[in-house]
Amino acid sequence: MKNDHRLTDLLADLEEEAVLEVVRKRIAAGDDLMQILEECNEGMRIVGERYEQGEYYIAGLIMSGEIFREVVELIQPLLVRSTDQKSSGRILVGTVSGDIHDIGKNMVGMLLGCYGFNVIDLGVDVPPAEFAAKAIEIRPDIVGLSGLITASFEMMKETVSMLRAEAAKNKLSFPILIGGGMIDDQVCQYVGADYWLKDAMAGVRLCQSLLADHR
Numbered sequence: 572m573k574n575d576h577r578l579t580d581l582l583a584d585l586e587e588e589a590v591l592e593v594v595r596k597r598i599a600a601g602d603d604l605m606q607i608l609e610e611c612n613e614g615m616r617i618v619g620e621r622y623e624q625g626e627y628y629i630a631g632l633i634m635s636g637e638i639f640r641e642v643v644e645l646i647q648p649l650l651v652r653s654t655d656q657k658s659s660g661r662i663l664v665g666t667v668s669g670d671i672h673d674i675g676k677n678m679v680g681m682l683l684g685c686y687g688f689n690v691i692d693l694g695v696d697v698p699p700a701e702f703a704a705k706a707i708e709i710r711p712d713i714v715g716l717s718g719l720i721t722a723s724f725e726m727m728k729e730t731v732s733m734l735r736a737e738a739a740k741n742k743l744s745f746p747i748l749i750g751g752g753m754i755d756d757q758v759c760q761y762v763g764a765d766y767w768l769k770d771a772m773a774g775v776r777l778c779q780s781l782l783a784d785h786r
């Protein structure tokens with residue numbers, strides 16, 4: 572089936588059953604799994620806009636999150652099978668303190684796992700000290716922070732500075748990536764991270780190249 576924006580529109584309209592039906596059919600037809608995720612992601616962006624414009628309330632956000640989770644549940648096992656690769660590095664991820672959005676972070680974690688990375692996920696609303704303590708304990712190759720709301724930026728800044736201070740004390744060094752829909756170069760500079768991404772697959776590619784450079 573071709574991309575005719577139908578899936579994006581159905582998700583944006585919160586048509587749960589119809590979304591899942593289209594996704595099942597497209598999986599059965601052998602459609603590109605990443606393309607399906609991409610179209611759903613676009614639907615989520617529209618949900619956000621409708622929420623901002625007062626057309627949807629918080630229940631709409633919750634519903635969209637639930638639908639996206641169900642889509643990922645259908646796709647994840649197939650992606651794992653199609654990309655199964657050897658372990659290629661340890662990545663610590665989590666959503667920063669004060670932020671409970673986890674769909675994007677889970678997607679990044681899932682894709683990194685599919686590409687052979689060992690992903691340690693601290694979950695959501697993770698305080699800077701917890702990130703730092705875990706980094707010292709597991710000595711990751713890369714740390715990835717997720718944040719979807721404006722209030723996350725301050726927490727990302729604190730988390731980055733605590734991670735750097737603790738890493739220096741313990742003679743560790745790892746690049747820090749930040750990701751989320753509102754992240755840009757300016758935020759990255761403010762927060763003091765090494766790289767920023769708005770896309771999970773770009774994150775996987777970056778991790779691959781960072782580790783290749785390292786070896």
Ligand code: B12
Binds near residue numbers: 678717774
């Ligand atoms: C679903 C949703 C929710 C759900 C989240 C469910 C869940 N389990 O995550 C619920 C209902 C809980 C929620 C709550 C809130 N939300 Co909300 N939410 C959304 C919505 C519609 C979709 C987010 C999403 O999952 N997108 C799909 C995923 C796949 O995209 P993504 O997260 O951006 O991730 C991609 C990339 O950014 C990247 N990425 C993400 N993280 C990382 C990390 C790394 C390391 C890398 C490499 C890449 C990467 O990869 C992903 C795939 O490519 C967005 C709108 C939007 N489009 O962003 C609003 C949005 C983020 N929410 C918003 C708001 C305001 C809230 C609330 C404050 C509402 C309220 N009044 O309570 C609360 C915040 C609670 C809190 N303290 O965190 C605003 C934020 C605005 C702002 N300036 O801060 C948004 C932008 C909506 C809007 N336009 O107004 N929300």
